[in-house]
Amino acid sequence: MKIINNEAVDFIFALRRFGIRNMDKDLDYPGIIEIDNWCREYEKKLSPFLLNDISLLSEKSVLVTLYLFIKVHENSKVTTSEQFLSLINSISAENFKNDIINQLFQEEVDEINIETIYNAVLNDGLHPNHDVKEESELLFGVLNDPEYFLTRLKTTFTQFYNLVYLPNKDKFKKLHNEKYDWHVKKFNENPQEYLKALGLYSIVEECSSLEEISYYFSLFSDNEVSVLWDSKTIIIGGGTDVRVIQQSAKTKTDLFFSCLGDPKRLEILRLTSQRPWYSTELANHFNLKPATLSYHINKLVEADLLSIRKGEIKRFYYTLNKDSLETYLNFVSQDLLNKENMNK
Numbered sequence: 001m002k003i004i005n006n007e008a009v010d011f012i013f014a015l016r017r018f019g020i021r022n023m024d025k026d027l028d029y030p031g032i033i034e035i036d037n038w039c040r041e042y043e044k045k046l047s048p049f050l051l052n053d054i055s056l057l058s059e060k061s062v063l064v065t066l067y068l069f070i071k072v073h074e075n076s077k078v079t080t081s082e083q084f085l086s087l088i089n090s091i092s093a094e095n096f097k098n099d100i101i102n103q104l105f106q107e108e109v110d111e112i113n114i115e116t117i118y119n120a121v122l123n124d125g126l127h128p129n130h131d132v133k134e135e136s137e138l139l140f141g142v143l144n145d146p147e148y149f150l151t152r153l154k155t156t157f158t159q160f161y162n163l164v165y166l167p168n169k170d171k172f173k174k175l176h177n178e179k180y181d182w183h184v185k186k187f188n189e190n191p192q193e194y195l196k197a198l199g200l201y202s203i204v205e206e207c208s209s210l211e212e213i214s215y216y217f218s219l220f221s222d223n224e225v226s227v228l229w230d231s232k233t234i235i236i237g238g239g240t241d242v243r244v245i246q247q248s249a250k251t252k253t254d255l256f257f258s259c260l261g262d263p264k265r266l267e268i269l270r271l272t273s274q275r276p277w278y279s280t281e282l283a284n285h286f287n288l289k290p291a292t293l294s295y296h297i298n299k300l301v302e303a304d305l306l307s308i309r310k311g312e313i314k315r316f317y318y319t320l321n322k323d324s325l326e327t328y329l330n331f332v333s334q335d336l337l338n339k340e341n342m343n344k
Contacts, residue, residue, distance in 0.1 A: 038172075056152075060134055061142075088157060100139065104117060200234065215236065223239040253332050264296050
């Protein structure tokens with residue numbers, strides 16, 4: 001059981017990180033400043049057309065990024081960015097289309113249209129803040145003309161590699177190795193506690209053994225942790241070390257009250273304490289867009305206040321994690337009522 005260091009994976013998530021460079025920051029987990037600076041520097045150097053295609057592949061379609069990761073995961077010989085480029089150049093339009101369909105649907109559908117794609121994407125749990133409608137329309141276009149989209153994908157990754165990634169590959173090597181070594185050390189010390197600190201309490205509880213899970217590291221995934229439930233695979237971002245470090249009573253107290261600072265989150269905990277709720281149910285209850293609701297759910301999941309269970313038809317069910325809530329309340333008591341015992 002180890003965290004895999006694969007440069008091809010880092011390259012895939014480098015393009016994704018660059019593509020979401022202008023998304024709102026999570027103030028609790030700001031990420032890696034060197035990567036922010038890299039994005040700002042190269043945003044000014046690239047053509048609007050390339051910037052648009054990078055956004056199309058990464059910000060507007062989470063599924064495409066994860067599809068490419070899965071191709072690497074399934075091909076153990078692909079370990080470098082150069083090998084990854086050779087791999088995607090060997091993919092045919094027909095295989096690309098079939099692979100995307102298999103990722104979208106767990107069972108056969110009578111007709112593939114925007115509505116059926118929308119329903120498949122709605123509860124896929126791939127990313128908390130993606131625009132379901134926009135992604136559904138994009139994927140519908142992909143399936144209608146896979147050859148055109150695949151050509152754009154290959155061209156975009158090749159240009160990104162030559163203009164942005166390759167000139168900075170050595171620059172980030174030292175930081176990459178430092179972050180990777182730090183995460184490996186923490187993981188080896190106590191895998192369960194490490195994964196729980198990353199907000200992965202649910203997958204720890206669901207698996208009979210942590211040996212079942214594949215773990216990858218990506219500096220450029222930054223402050224994100226991506227989970228592929230079907231393949232039991234986790235991609236750990238280099239900037240997530242902040243989550244692991246923030247384990248004292250004070251930081252736990254701050255995180256706890258930050259999570260409950262929005263009344264909707266408190267209500268979500270009340271609802272899920274009674275029975276499991278899936279994301280569409282909660283969105284309808286609050287009359288919120290799925291992306292807006294997912295932001296609140298993601299905060300609670302990252303804090304281990306909600307557990308996730310994957311159910312039927314790609315639905316993800318959320319339940320109050322009562323043990324974690326009790327732990328938080330103990331931290332609050334230490335921090336606010338018994339400070340002198342915090343370091344004992």
